[in-house]
Amino acid sequence: MSLKLTLTSHFDGQYTSQNVIGDMLGTDQKDQYIVIGCHLDSWDLGTGAIDDASGCGLTMAAAKLIRDHLGPLKKTIRVVLWANEEYGLSGATAYHEAHKHEMNRHILGGESDFGAGRIYGLGTRVGEHALPVIQQISSMLEPLGIEYQNNTSSSGADLIPMRKAGMAVFSLKQDGTKYFDYHHTANDTLDKIDRDELAQNLAAWIVVTAMAANTEQDFGFSLTD
Numbered sequence: 477m478s479l480k481l482t483l484t485s486h487f488d489g490q491y492t493s494q495n496v497i498g499d500m501l502g503t504d505q506k507d508q509y510i511v512i513g514c515h516l517d518s519w520d521l522g523t524g525a526i527d528d529a530s531g532c533g534l535t536m537a538a539a540k541l542i543r544d545h546l547g548p549l550k551k552t553i554r555v556v557l558w559a560n561e562e563y564g565l566s567g568a569t570a571y572h573e574a575h576k577h578e579m580n581r582h583i584l585g586g587e588s589d590f591g592a593g594r595i596y597g598l599g600t601r602v603g604e605h606a607l608p609v610i611q612q613i614s615s616m617l618e619p620l621g622i623e624y625q626n627n628t629s630s631s632g633a634d635l636i637p638m639r640k641a642g643m644a645v646f647s648l649k650q651d652g653t654k655y656f657d658y659h660h661t662a663n664d665t666l667d668k669i670d671r672d673e674l675a676q677n678l679a680a681w682i683v684v685t686a687m688a689a690n691t692e693q694d695f696g697f698s699l700t701d
Contacts (some may be wrong), residue, residue, distance in 0.1 A: 477580050493517070493575075495567045496557040500543050500691065502550050509554045510689045511585040511643075512538065512681065515561030515634055522664030526655065530669060531588030532557055538681035542689075549689040551583060558634040561589075565633060572637035579641045584688050584695045586646045587632025588681065590655060594673045595680040597649035599629030603696020606644070613687045620679055625649060633662050644695035646688075 498515060502508065512647075514531030518524025539555045559567030575582070584602070598617055600610050607627065614624040630636075631645035639645050658664045688695070 482558075493567070495559050495571055498539070498549065498555045500539055500553040500555075501548060501642055502552040503548050505550045505692065507554050508551045508581055508583045510551050510636070510685060511554045511556060511582055511635075512685055513554075513556035513558060514588050515567070515614065516557040516559050517562050519562065519660045519664070521660065521662040522658070523666065524660050524664055525669060526591040526664045526682040527660065528561070528589050530592035530674070532541050532589075534537040534588045534592065534674075534681050537678055538685050541678075541682055542686050546686055549686060550692060551686060553689050561634055563634040568637050570632040572641065577631075577643065579638065579643065580641045580697050582638055583697075584644045584646060585631065585635045585638055586648065586681075586684065587634050588648070588677075589632045589634070589669075590650045590652055592669050592674045593651040593653070593655065595620065595648045595650055595677050597623055597625040598680075598684070599625040599631075599647040599649055600627050600645070601629045601631070601639070602627065602644040602646075603694075606693055606695040609687075609691055611695045612633075613684055616683050616687065617680060620676055620683075622648075622680055635676065642697045644697065646683065646684060648677070673681070 508520050512529045512535045514535055590605055599613055611681050629647040632649045635645055659666050
């Protein structure tokens with residue numbers, strides 16, 4: 477069988493978009509950053525609810541709820557909505573370029589970019605000296621049905637430039653059973669988000685972010701690939 481396709485897509489030049497950055501300043505370690513975030517862009521077929529509006533909502537909500545209920549913690553929580561992930565990590569690359577002189581102040585990073593499904597595991601890539609703190613965080617995740625996986629995480633795509641520069645990372649591993657049914661299609665719409673799974677996912681982000689930001693522990697820098 478042969479198919480004949482008529483494609484009308486084309487490259488329309490380069491345009492400028494922006495990263496969106498918000499800080500919840502810490503107290504005695506405010507010059508150290510726990511970085512969480514998502515990518516702001518999405519494919520235009522659907523609304524991008526799963527990829528990656530849910531990730532933006534989760535990480536922003538986590539920071540807001542921490543601020544509202546726990547107040548400022550020791551380290552600064554930085555939420556970054558990276559631009560143009562889908563077409564080449566432009567926002568992530570620009571962020572790293574702008575902050576490379578202070579990359580050692582980026583203590584730990586994580587990205588939500590796999591929908592809003594239930595979290596089942598925590599992965600990290602931290603220094604061995606930080607694993608006791610990771611175990612404390614993991615114990616707080618156990619009531620949510622989340623187990624510690626390993627210390628070989630690569631985390632999200634937008635963290636690649638910073639991870640390669642040495643930043644420690646974590647990954648909240650999600651059930652992606654249905655993710656690729658909707659990924660980059662017209663079916664990526666809000667009605668596909670499960671509220672109960674979203675709530676469990678958010679709780680996990682709050683636990684990891686708050687505990688990481690409220691410890692004096694560093695998580696290891698210069699863990700280059």
